[in-house]
Each structure stands twice: as C-alpha cells, then as structure tokens.
Amino acid sequence: MKGRYDGPPPSGQATSKQSVLVVDDDPNNLKLVSASxxxxxxxxxxxxxxxxxxxILAGRSIDLLLLxxxxxxLDGIEVCRRVREQPRFSRMPIIFLTADxxxxxxxxxxxxxGGDEYLHKPISRRMxxxxxRNLLRLANAERERQLLTQVAQAEKLAAVGQVAAGVAHEVNNPLSFILSNLESLRGYVNDLSRVxxxxRVSPEAGAALDRxxxxxxxxxxxxxxxxxxVQGGSRVRAIVQELKTFARQDPDTxxxxxxxxxxxxxxxxxxxxLSSKxxxxxxxxxxxxxxxxxxxxHQVMLNLLVNAMHAVEARPLTGQRHxxxxxxxxxxxxxxxxxxxxxxxxxxxxxxxxFEPFFTTKPVGVGTGLGLSVCAMVVDRLGGRIDVESEVGRGTTFTIRVPCDADERSPSTPLPRLQVAGAR
Ligand SMILES: Nc1ncnc2c1ncn2[C@@H]1O[C@H](COP(=O)(O)OP(=O)(O)OP(=O)(O)O)[C@@H](O)[C@H]1O
Ligand SMILES: [Mg+2]
Structure with missing residues (x-):
C-alpha cells in the first residue's frame, strides 16, 4: 500500500465556518453585505x-472585519486604529467600505x-x-505557518522526552566504565608512589617492591x-552535544x-x-x-526512528528479531x-x-500525533516529498526525497557495504 504527502489542504477553504463582522451605520448596506x-x-x-x-470584537473571535x-x-478609521492596538487582532484582515x-x-x-484594503460603494458582490476570500486565505496560511512552528518546537521537546530513557542509558554506560577505570588507575598510582x-630509601628496596x-x-x-x-569521555561529550542540538531554540540556519x-x-x-528492540x-x-x-x-530523523521503534514494539515476534x-x-x-x-x-x-497534526493511534502519553506533520512541514519547505509504503503485519517504509546539492548530482554514487548494528 502506497501513500504520499502532497502538502497541506488549500488554505482559505473553511473547514468550519469563518466569521466576518460588518460594521456600517447604513442598514441597507448591512443587509446587502451580510446577505452576500x-x-x-x-x-x-x-x-x-x-x-x-x-x-462585539471584545466578546468573541472574528476572522475578518468589514468597516x-x-x-x-467613532468612524471606521478610528475603530481600525483601536482594533490594531490590540495584539490579538494584529493579523485580522480589515477591509474598509467607502463611497469616497x-x-x-x-x-x-x-x-x-492598519486597514488592508478598500472596497468602493456601490459594492459589487463578486468583488x-x-x-x-483572498484576505482570509492569506491570514489562514499565516496562522497555519505559526501553528506548525509552535508545534515543531513542542514536538522537538516531546521527541527528546521520548528518547530520554535511551539517552540516560547511553550516558550511563560510558560513565560506568570511566568510573571503574579511574578506580583501577587510582590503585595503580598508589602502587607506583609506594615503589x-x-x-628513595634504597634502590634494592625499590626493586624488591617493584617486583x-x-x-x-x-x-x-x-x-x-x-x-x-578518554574514549568514554568523548562519547559522553558527543551525546551531550547532540542533546544540545535538539534543545536549541535558535532560528533555523x-x-x-x-x-x-x-x-x-x-x-x-x-x-x-533501537538496538534493544x-x-x-x-x-x-x-x-x-x-x-x-x-x-x-535531526528532528525529522528522530521522529521517523521513534515511530519505527513504536511500530516494532506493537508487533511482538517470537523467536525472531525485528x-x-x-x-x-x-x-x-x-x-x-x-x-x-x-x-x-x-x-x-x-x-x-x-500527516495531519494531532492524528495518532497511540495511547495518551505515548504519542501526540505531531511527529509526521512536523516531518511533512520540514520536507515541504525544502521542496521535497515524503512517500510511505506500508502493509499491515509486515512493516512500513518512509522515504524522504529532497533536491540535492548541485555538485553531488550524479547517477552513480559508490556503494559502501551494509553496516549492521545491534544484531544478536
Ligand atoms: N512506522 C510506522 N509504523 C506504523 N504506524 C506508523 C508509523 N509511523 C507513523 N505511524 C502511524 O501514524 C500516526 C501518526 O504518527 P506521528 O509520528 O505523526 O504521531 P505519533 O507517533 O502518534 O505521535 P508523536 O507526536 O509522538 O510522534 C501514528 O500514531 C501511527 O498510527
Ligand atoms: Mg511519531
């Protein structure tokens, strides 16, 4: 079974009704605009x-204002100024209706x-x-972008949380042999100082103890x-470095x-x-x-790996490894x-x-349903695509394709040997 992420649904196509506030002292105009x-x-x-x-604006959410x-x-321009002063309306589209x-x-x-556009009276329904429609489409696209950026940050932290147990293990292992080696070295230094x-007392006494x-x-x-x-220390440093990469909140470079x-x-x-599973x-x-x-x-990769890990856990095998x-x-x-x-x-x-944000089949606390939507957003921005091939009871493959570095474009790249890790 194949699938493909083809980008977000077209913005501006309201899935639930979008709301428009029309402010006009002329009841005929109100009726006309409202009916259209x-x-x-x-x-x-x-x-x-x-x-x-x-x-009205103080009491409910409105998607677009016609003034x-x-x-x-209060004339329309003053209302517009007061509305724009409020941060929650900073991006709400505002259209002025005017006869002048x-x-x-x-x-x-x-x-x-802070008005976005003018519409001249008499108002044409099509115009x-x-x-x-156009202003709402732009506003929706911007809202979607902001939401996904927030989601990406939240997801990053969630993903780090998911691997936290693994990370603790990764750090513990080199740390325990670093400590045990240091203990041995402490004993050796003690013996050496005795010799x-x-x-210093006499060469004979030294040689005897030496033996x-x-x-x-x-x-x-x-x-x-x-x-x-030293190797263990370097490994801990690499792990901490990777964690820092994940936790960084700088804008993307x-x-x-x-x-x-x-x-x-x-x-x-x-x-x-992963190798334990x-x-x-x-x-x-x-x-x-x-x-x-x-x-x-890194985040995309981590999301795909965590998903793969959950997927193998969800189908236990007897006598075989996934x-x-x-x-x-x-x-x-x-x-x-x-x-x-x-x-x-x-x-x-x-x-x-x-690929929908918040779609998950996992229990609360295991999945938030954000992993793949973040992957899709990142890949989309790079002009790439994600394909998924899956068969229930057999497995899944996610393939990400993004335009490569112009210098690397070649039909044949050397084929190194497969590396197998974690085989038991
Ligand atoms: N490798 C996979 N094998 C089987 N199902 C998968 C796989 N990857 C994703 N899925 C399905 O897609 C759903 C959405 O995945 P997504 O990564 O977006 O969210 P999640 O893993 O549920 O939660 P999280 O936000 O923690 O990543 C999963 O709940 C799961 O049902
Ligand atoms: Mg996931």
Missing amino acids: LTLEGYEVVCASSGEEGLE DVRMPG QADTERTLLGLDA LSARV VQAY TLGIDALMADVKPLLDET FEPVDLAEVARCTLVLTERE ATLVKDLRLARVELAPRQKL TITVSTRTEGDVAVLEVSDTGCGIPESARSRI
Whole structure:
C-alpha cells in the first residue's frame, strides 16, 4: 500500500465556518453585505456603529472585519486604529467600505491605521467575495505557518522526552566504565608512589617492591585504561552535544547538510534503544542537500526512528528479531533518506490521515500525533516529498526525497557495504 504527502489542504477553504463582522451605520448596506457573505458560507455578525463593533470584537473571535469609513460617533478609521492596538487582532484582515473613491488623503489615513484594503460603494458582490476570500486565505496560511512552528518546537521537546530513557542509558554506560577505570588507575598510582618511596630509601628496596607489586604488568595496563577512559569521555561529550542540538531554540540556519551525517548524529542518541528492540541496519551513503535546516532534519530523523521503534514494539515476534533499516543515498538529483521497519504497518483507514497534526493511534502519553506533520512541514519547505509504503503485519517504509546539492548530482554514487548494528 502506497501513500504520499502532497502538502497541506488549500488554505482559505473553511473547514468550519469563518466569521466576518460588518460594521456600517447604513442598514441597507448591512443587509446587502451580510446577505452576500452568508450565501458564500461565512458566519456574518452585524454592528450598526463603531462602538457596537468594538463591543462585539471584545466578546468573541472574528476572522475578518468589514468597516464603513464614515459613521457617526467613532468612524471606521478610528475603530481600525483601536482594533490594531490590540495584539490579538494584529493579523485580522480589515477591509474598509467607502463611497469616497477620490479621497486619497482619507484612503491613506485608513491604510496607516492598519486597514488592508478598500472596497468602493456601490459594492459589487463578486468583488466583495473575492477580496474577503483572498484576505482570509492569506491570514489562514499565516496562522497555519505559526501553528506548525509552535508545534515543531513542542514536538522537538516531546521527541527528546521520548528518547530520554535511551539517552540516560547511553550516558550511563560510558560513565560506568570511566568510573571503574579511574578506580583501577587510582590503585595503580598508589602502587607506583609506594615503589617511588621505596626507591628513595634504597634502590634494592625499590626493586624488591617493584617486583612484588608487578609494576611492569601494571604499566602495560595503564595505556589501554587511559585510552578507554578518554574514549568514554568523548562519547559522553558527543551525546551531550547532540542533546544540545535538539534543545536549541535558535532560528533555523540554512547550511549544506549531508543526510547521512544527520542520520549518524541522531543515531548517537537512539542507537542503543533501537538496538534493544530490533536489529538496526545502516546503509548511509552521501546525500548532500545544498541548504537545509540541520536541526530540523535531526528532528525529522528522530521522529521517523521513534515511530519505527513504536511500530516494532506493537508487533511482538517470537523467536525472531525485528529489523529497522536507516539508509541515505543520492539518486539522480535528489537526496534520499529512508527509514523502514518490520513493525505493525499502517492500516488503509489511517494512511490518509497520518500527516495531519494531532492524528495518532497511540495511547495518551505515548504519542501526540505531531511527529509526521512536523516531518511533512520540514520536507515541504525544502521542496521535497515524503512517500510511505506500508502493509499491515509486515512493516512500513518512509522515504524522504529532497533536491540535492548541485555538485553531488550524479547517477552513480559508490556503494559502501551494509553496516549492521545491534544484531544478536
Ligand atoms: N512506522 C510506522 N509504523 C506504523 N504506524 C506508523 C508509523 N509511523 C507513523 N505511524 C502511524 O501514524 C500516526 C501518526 O504518527 P506521528 O509520528 O505523526 O504521531 P505519533 O507517533 O502518534 O505521535 P508523536 O507526536 O509522538 O510522534 C501514528 O500514531 C501511527 O498510527
Ligand atoms: Mg511519531
């Protein structure tokens, strides 16, 4: 069964009714505008003065504001200014309705007050409908973008939380041998200082103690112990470095990125956890992308790996191990990243929804349903696509394709051997 993420649904197509507030002191105009917009499927709220309009805005959410310019009491321009002063309305589209086509000064005043557009009376239904639709489409697209950015940040933290247990394990392991090596080295230093003291008393006493304590064997052991300890320290440092990459909140920087490197770095945090659940197969070949947000790609990789891990957990095998395969390569002019698992698979009924934010089949506390929507957003921004192939009871493959670095575009890239990790 194949699927594909083809981008978000077109913005501006209201899934639930969008609301428009019309403020005009002329009851005929109110009736006309209100009738046209209701026919278009909007929820229309009417106010016959600026004061009433502000009151309505204070009490409920409105998606777009239509404001008559000339009204007794608060005129449209003043209402617009007051509305824009409130941060929650900073992005709400505002259209002025005016009969004064030629009054440039007044038009400018309205635009300076924060209005987006002017519609001239007598109002054409088609023009009204087009302006409202377009402004709402832009506002919706912006809202969607903001939401996904917030979601991406929340998701990043959630994903780090998910691997926290694995990370603790990753750090604990080198730390415990660092500590045990240091304990041995402390004993060796103690023996050595006793021999030095003895030599200071007399060369014979020193030589005797040297033999008794087996200093030659001890010295032969010191170098490997020190090497191992330094290696362990470097591993802890690498893990902490990776964690810092995930937790960073800086704005994205676009830089040349090799997807193989992204996969390697993400596996620093997850390999042990993954290998405890499945045989991890790595086939990481050069897959360079010219300009990409490295951190976001780490997140994409982490989301796919966590999903694969959950999928294998959801289909226990007897007498056999599951496999999770991570591969990267360059294919013509695209860089490819693929994560496959032999887990539970995705049923047909869920397949079309998996990229929707908050769609999850996992219990509360396990999944938030944000992982794949974040992946889709990141890949979309790079002009790429995600394909999913899945069969219930057999497994799933997610394939990400993004345009590769122009220098790397070639039909043939060297094929290194498969690396198998975690095989038992
Ligand atoms: N490798 C996979 N195998 C089987 N089902 C999968 C796989 N990856 C994703 N899914 C399905 O797609 C759904 C959505 O995935 P997504 O990563 O967006 O959210 P999640 O994993 O449920 O939660 P989280 O926000 O923690 O990632 C999952 O709940 C699961 O049903
Ligand atoms: Mg997920």
